[in-house]
Amino acid sequence: MRGCKNCPAYAKCTVTYRSSACEALRGTYGIDSDPEIATNADRIRGMSNECRAESYCYTGHTGMIDWLCQTAEEDT
Secondary structure, three states, rough: HHHHHHOOOOHHHOOOOOOOOHHHHHOOOOOOOOOOOOOHHHHHHHHHHHHHHHOOOOOOOOOHHHHHHHOOOOOO
């Protein structure tokens, strides 16, 4: 399931997602709720500007960090 990959118990898990056994296993790791389901967009939003620039720019391009730090222009 999508939420499983964000769960700290993922590597050792053999139970059905969202079952009582899943809940019990998460409890052993101190997690009281379902792990957050992250999309690729969520991961990109969580990156620092430097990490985004490093991940999405070709080597030698230096303007991306400056552009990411600029205030967005609104469409009029």
